[in-house]
Amino acid sequence: METDTERGLKERLESICKGVRWDVVRMIGLAGSGHPGGSLSCVEILVCLYFYKMRHRPSDPQWPERDRFVLSKGHAAPTLYSVLARAGYFPREELWKLRRLGSMLQGHPDMKRTPGVDLSTGSLGQGLSAACGMALGLRIQRNPARVYALIGDGESQEGGIWEAAMLAGHHRLTNLVAFTDYNSLQIDGPCCEIVSLGDISAKWRSFGWEVYEVDGHDVLEICRTLDLADNASSPTMIIAHTVKGKGVSFMENSVEFHGKAPTREEMERALREIEES
Template sequence: MRRFVNHINGGIMVRVLELKRMANQIRQDIITMLVPAKSGHPGGSLSAADILAALYFHEMKVNPEDPHWADRDRFVLAKGHAAPVLYAALAEKGYFPKEEILGLRQTGRILQGHPDMRKVPGVDMSTGSLGQGLSAANGMALAGKADKKDFRVYVVLGDGEMAEGQVWEAAMAAAHYKLDNVTAVLDYNGLQIDGTTDNVMASDPLDDKWRAFGWHVIEVDGHNMEELLAAFAEAKTIKGKPTILIARTVKGKGVSFMENQVGWHGNAPSAEQAEQALKELREEAARLG
């Protein structure tokens, strides 16, 4: 795996610590919202928390007071079942009151099991059917170029999603149209709904495949905030082709009994399990200071 040698000053180091704290808070929010819902997807939401913390609280140009701001950066959660991580980031960013997360998956509330751009402020694309997110991101990026806008489009994909043919059609299209305003992130945690990605549908070597499809590829530790920030900065320097971050992550990251356990793909914790999970996350928050 490629490693970054970062020469960063004290101010950036402070920022990295703030982002680590935010990622931890996002994880706490994920656990908190799943208990009253009694359903949802903790594993792949927890694995993507650092990625969304880096995007929403450092990298992306957005305005919660004006969710439809024409010049904002766009975000597409291609793996829409991981909606809790997006909802947590949006709530922490101020798109809607934080208490709204307690209404996850409840009738009459805005936070459905998959993101709905018609109901949730800050959601740029409704997602759920795997394989379609990158195509939507390409459309946004093409529109931006046509309108001579300088916004960027970010899309988070799941590794199980790599078995979807439309992903690769979209990958070819993004390279063909030289969409250097697209940055994809592959949340590569190695597990999907009913087993390891290797057993269900082996897709490696993904780095070589994306390069062969004309993309600039950066491999990162998806839980290393310094590497994520450096990779996003590098992506903005690449011209004439899209960029993908292949982010190695741990499914269920931050909760000991959920980590690398396929059973936590789509099962909500009980109240007792949530209490233990939140205890661990709060202890980690205390270590971060």
């Protein structure tokens, strides 16, 4: 059951998601390269974080008490950039310079170049470890800020993810909340055919994490789960079941659009679809 407030929240967040999807398709289309599939699958997650959950100040990106976000699956950078621009970290015009020489928006997130990016990522399997480091650092400082991270399902094949899982569980990092963008596809095909993740929830639980499974495109479910995680007695993993390429019919569940930009014609078609949705 949705309350009136929730209905208002849902409308607000979904409207931002629609805008972010439009940005993402246009950014990658204009850049002529990038990763549309895994960028579109995590739109709701990032929008709920930056426009609902996280305490942050776009006018003061280095605010010491801000909640942190680590995009461990760094190839979804366009989604992060659009969200940061819409939150007010930098002008939206910057988005159209993605991946160009001299742009503040690199192919993968760069904390030294882009206001609002808390950690440089791109090489998979490292961001979650760094998020653990942040959570440990904040805990040592008695800083109440929290750390959020997003990993990919394909990325979960990296051993480093499980090294981080073990460390966070051991230290009971209650200030750490991670999402898995479970869109079920990786570059070479379906994850279950390449190297299956098996019972992913059981895996995280066995490492000492509190685990939730959500529909990764249901903003209210994501928000409610994020609220639950505030009171966790261990690190939290939210397995978000998503659709790769979500929101653009010919990109949905397509392996091809993992790392391929739309042509100009495809881009125009995708933008129209998003506008009419």
